[in-house]
Amino acid sequence: MIAAAWTWAANTKNLRRNPVHGEEEAKLVLSDQFEALDKTTHETGMEGDIDIEDDSGFLFENDLPDIEGNDASLMSGEIDQCSRCSSAGAAHLQWLKGQIDVVLEKMRNLFRQLSAKQSDSLTASIDKFWPFSDSLLQLFAETTKQDLVMNNYVVRAKAIKTGGARSVAPSAKPAAKGKNGPKEKIKEKKDRKVKKDKPKRAGKKA
Structure with a gap:
């Protein structure tokens, strides 16, 4: 060993x-x-231009609900069909509740x-790093997927209107009380005048 050290x-x-x-x-x-x-790093860069002509402004409409938006805009066609009947809306809500529980x-x-991965990361060796990293990325991807699915169910549930929350629209032509009132008063005044005049005429004839 000493000879090898001197040689080196x-x-x-x-x-x-x-x-x-x-x-x-x-x-x-x-x-x-x-x-x-x-x-190991991987980077992909993409750049391009596109010209779009949209006279109606359809492409700029927000089709997803946000904090300041209306949740009923999402899937409004299907939700409106379900909300027309209170029983169908309740059944749809029950189905959505079951799906949310599963998620x-x-x-x-x-x-x-x-949580188990977090504790295992402290003791993971270098030779097992890549399998550990792949499984961790798969868990993160699956968690994000399930979170999006649950948010979709929640938005659909908020957009359903049950029968108890329906409001009755006011009639297009409300009753005009002011117009009927003066006519009745005019008729009453005419009747009173006729009644008062009749005794006077009868007295003159006598």
Whole structure:
């Protein structure tokens, strides 16, 4: 081992002669540390131009609900058909509730798996890093997918109007009370005048 160290020092030009005692010395490595870094990146750039003519402005309409928007704009055609009948709306809401419960159970399971991954990341070795990373990305992708599905169900449930919440529209021609009132008063005044005049005429004839 010593001979191999002196051979390595000679090959790497780490030998010198001490100016004090004249002996040959070797600069040897007594301790060494290694670090492994494996990094892979992928970048894709896309650039292009497109000209669109939209006279009606359809392409600029917001077809997804937002904080300031109306949730009923999403799938308004199907939701309106269901909301016309209160029983159909209630049945549709019950079905959506069941689907949301299923998605919630899946998300709870995914959360438990992510918590386990968080603890395993502290003890994961380098040789098992890539399988660990792939499974973690799959969990994140599945969690995002289930979150989008649940949000879709919630928006559809909010857009359904049951029978109890329906409001009766006012009649197009409300009763005009002001017009009927004066006519009745005029008729009453005419009747009173006739009644008052009749006794006077009868007295003159007598």
